[in-house]
Amino acid sequence: MLKIGLITTNFRLVNEVAKQAKNIGVSIRFYGDTTHYHNDTRIVIVAEKNAMNNKIIKNAKILFLRDVEDVLYTLLKAVYYGKNGSSWDKLIVGIDPGHQIGFALTVDDILIYKNIFRDFSTFKYFLEYILQKFDTKDCFICIGNKDSSFIANVKNIVNSNKACATRIHLFVIDETATSAKVKDDDAALRIIYKFKEMWRFNRL
Numbered sequence: 541m542l543k544i545g546l547i548t549t550n551f552r553l554v555n556e557v558a559k560q561a562k563n564i565g566v567s568i569r570f571y572g573d574t575t576h577y578h579n580d581t582r583i584v585i586v587a588e589k590n591a592m593n594n595k596i597i598k599n600a601k602i603l604f605l606r607d608v609e610d611v612l613y614t615l616l617k618a619v620y621y622g623k624n625g626s627s628w629d630k631l632i633v634g635i636d637p638g639h640q641i642g643f644a645l646t647v648d649d650i651l652i653y654k655n656i657f658r659d660f661s662t663f664k665y666f667l668e669y670i671l672q673k674f675d676t677k678d679c680f681i682c683i684g685n686k687d688s689s690f691i692a693n694v695k696n697i698v699n700s701n702k703a704c705a706t707r708i709h710l711f712v713i714d715e716t717a718t719s720a721k722v723k724d725d726d727a728a729l730r731i732i733y734k735f736k737e738m739w740r741f742n743r744l
Contacts, residue, residue, distance in 0.1 A: 542622040543567045544615070545600070547577060548587035556611045557585070564615060564653060566622075583618045613673040616645070619652045631676040633667070634732035635694065636715070637687040642724030646732055647676060654725040664697060671701045671708065679708045682735040684715040684727070711735055 546557055546568050554570060561568045571577045577584075579598050586597075587605045601621045605614045620628065629648055636642030641663045645653040657663035671679070681698065683691050691712060698708050718730040 541565065541567045542583075542619060543569060543581050544618045544622065545569050545571060545577065545581035545584040546587070546605075547571045547573060547584060548605070549573065550587055553587050553605065553608060553611070556608050557605075557615070560612050560615055564612075564619065566615065566619060583622050585614055585618060610673065612669070616652050620647050620650055623650045623652070625650050628675075629677045631670075631674050631679045632732050632735065633670065633679070633681045634728035634730075634735070635681065635683045636719065636724050636727040636731060637684050637690040638724060640724050642726070642728035644725055644728040644732055645670070646729075647674075649736075651729065654729060656724045660693070664693075667694070667697055668701065671698070677707065680711060680735065681708060682711045682713050682731050684718065684731055685712045686715050713738070 544561070544566055546554070548554060548570075549572055557568055569581055577597060579600065582600055583603065584597055584600045585603050585605050603614055603618055603621075605611065617628070625648055627648055632646045634642075634644040634646075641657040641660070643653075643655045643657060643663065643666070644651065655666075657666070681694065683694055685691070695710060698710055701708070713731045713734050715727075715731065718734060719727040722730065
């Protein structure tokens with residue numbers, strides 16, 4: 541399990557980071573300030589810039605956390621760098637429509653998140669959050685083709701985020717052989733793989 545350091549004296553942030561870290565399966569080591577920090581984590585999240593001491597934090601990627609709303613985004617970015625990511629350029633969202641909605645995120649071919657949403661409203665909130673927070677150069681949203689009304693709803697979500705609409709590219713992917721004998725989140729990941737294969741082929 542990936543271990544991430546958190547340096548903050550803000551207990552509200554500590555509680556939110558602990559909750560979100562549990563949801564995405566990462567381990568957090570908490571430090572009140574840099575005087576208690578040990579160089580035993582490759583990724584360190586710092587909530588107070590003034591409290592950071594670069595001489596103490598060595599050989600670690602430092603991510604700054606601004607407020608509670610950025611906790612999940614910052615943790616997912618930490619997962620990316622923890623898996624040796626470097627450029628943070630291309631986000632691909634895989635979506636498997638259905639009664640339960642499969643969801644997967646990759647950045648630069650690194651899987652950083654999978655989930656199954658039980659209702660559309662929760663899915664909608666999370667997709668809007670990702671579109672607003674993620675500052676990658678490009679964003680590809682890949683949706684399985686079996687539900688036309690669901691596809692229309694996702695298009696509406698994308699079109700409502702006008703600030704980032706220019707970097708979002710929407711693709712409808714043939715779901716053949718993506719959902720057989722797998723969980724919905726794995727089906728969403730298969731949709732990403734299918735898109736990548738299509739993209740590679742079309743660029744030859």
